Amino acid sequence: MIFYCESRIFSGQERMFLTAACARSHQTKCILIVNSTNDAAIKFSKSNGHFSEIKLIDNFDQKFSSLFIWFRWSRIYSLSQYLKEKRRQYPIICVSQGRIESGNIGVLAGKLARMNIISYIPMVHSHIEMGSGKLSGTIKDLLCSPLYRLPDSFITISNEVAIELRENCSATIKVVENFAQRKPLVKVEDVPPLFYDKSYYKLILPGRLLNKQKGQLDLVRALKVVSEKTSQNILCYIVGDGPDDSLINNEIKNLDLSHNIFMLGNRSDLLSIMYECDLVVLPSLFEGVPLVLLEAAILDKDIIASDIIGFKNYISKNDVFSPHNTDSLANKIISKLRKDATKAIYNENLERLLSRNEDIFTTDFCKVLNELS
Structure with a gap:
């Protein structure tokens, strides 16, 4: 073959x-x-x-x-x-x-x-x-x-x-x-900004920097809405590289979010960084079943994701938001911040994948x- x-x-x-x-x-x-x-x-x-x-x-x-x-x-x-x-x-x-x-x-x-x-x-x-x-x-x-x-x-x-x-x-x-492989966590050597500051609620978006698929700009714009609606300290790590690095960086600067959103590039210690974060956000516009969903679930993380085939068949309807919809994403983040929403519930399809x-x-x-x- x-x-x-x-x-x-x-x-x-x-x-x-x-x-x-x-x-x-x-x-x-x-x-x-x-x-x-x-x-x-x-x-x-x-x-x-x-x-x-x-x-x-x-x-x-x-x-x-x-x-x-x-x-x-x-x-x-x-x-x-x-x-x-x-x-x-x-x-x-x-x-x-x-x-x-x-x-x-x-x-x-x-x-x-x-x-x-x-x-x-x-x-x-x-x-x-x-x-x-x-x-x-x-x-x-x-x-x-x-x-x-x-x-x-x-x-x-x-x-x-x-x-x-x-x-x-x-x-x-x-x-x-x-x-998804069950990899051991490693020590975070190049520590991201404010990584160990417990006063911050930390989000993470892992994935290739390709906005038309992964929707990074939707999260950046949603975080601007969140910052205007809540006084809670919040930050986000965007992990990965790709052709839209400059596009995403410019939007972060234009919205004056450089103190809240940090682009970390590719990281061999992604899982260790994800483990320390409070919420994994997956705002993709189209997907198959991304491995990052499985990796986050193996770590038993709280997850919210766009309401598309690659996600909605694996987590509960309470943990999905409308794709390419800034307000829907912002409201879902705020509900997690205020603890109005419980931790993400993995359905049996995701549990089967984890096995x-x-x-x-x-x-x-x-x-x-x-x-x-």
């Missing part, structure tokens, strides 16, 4: 995909095709896998992929020729698709090479959900519509996402739920690969 991952980042989606690929590589001969700039993914795969070959592909600009995919035929053709050479021994390609726009060079090359194509995809979304205008969002969705019909089958991460996928394609769909581990995940994934092969 060939596994294809063109992503430049190594976030939850890529970690799950490569964990499964590495497990499979210990069972049978496998090739991994991976972005040459994704050093973390390459290191992880070499340390944990047993691949017959790790083929590095050149990085490329992945913006506007739903449109530009139809103009990347030189890259697609080159990859298809490689796949044709390998097809006799490796007739199946499993492609990591964080969104339906991504990974399609691998999908189309696999089509040209007449391979069985399995897509590993964590979510379905519309571009209006992602912040596009009604007209541009409709056009982008039309461009994406054919992409759902390219793979022969899909593996996704929840029954709810599977239902949305079935509205877009007629391919076979299998569900393999995520897991999963790497062995269960890889066993399930390899079983599904066998079925789809």
Whole structure:
């Protein structure tokens, strides 16, 4: 089997995909095709896998992929020729698709090479959900519509996402739920501002700095409302990096919240920082089932999240707020501050996810690969 991952980042989606690929590589001969700039993914795969070959592909600009995919035929053709050479021994390609726009060079090359194509995809979304205008969002969705019909089958991460996928394609769909590693807490060396000051109510928003998905600006603006409605000391740590670092920083400065909101960048001690915070806030506009939700729940943290598929099926309705709605988010934070709301209640779906581990995940994934092969 060939596994294809063109992503430049190594976030939850890529970690799950490569964990499964590495497990499979210990069972049978496998090739991994991976972005040459994704050093973390390459290191992880070499340390944990047993691949017959790790083929590095050149990085490329992945913006506007739903449109530009139809103009990347030189890259697609080159990859298809490689796949044709390998097809006799490796007739199946499993492609990591964080969104339906991504990974399609691998999908189309696999089509040209007449391979069985399995897509590993964590979510379905519309571009209006992602912040596009009604007209541009409709056009982008039309461009994406054919992409759902390219793979022969899909593996996704929840029954709810599977239902949305079935509205877009007629391919076979299998569900393999995520897991989160139970990592030990470590000492916080580079201590964030006011970290040990008990007079502050502390919030944390972990995740890639990509506002159109993660909604960091919604939290920044909500905290401005909260600061005007309460006299309680409150601060927030935003943990992660990404393309919207400057955008979020500028909004913090424009709203005069630099003494309340601190951007910490990527942190290897994220879990330890999260453990010391009072509330985990997840204002995403679209998600699959983010690993940070599981990590927060493992730490038994209080959580509020936007009312979307990736969250509402895992925590109670009292702990969700309307997505992309500053007032709804601000009111939910205030209810926690005033202790009008109890600690977040995890429902049975989340409790089940917390019982999963790497062995269960890889066993399930390899079983599904066998079925789809």
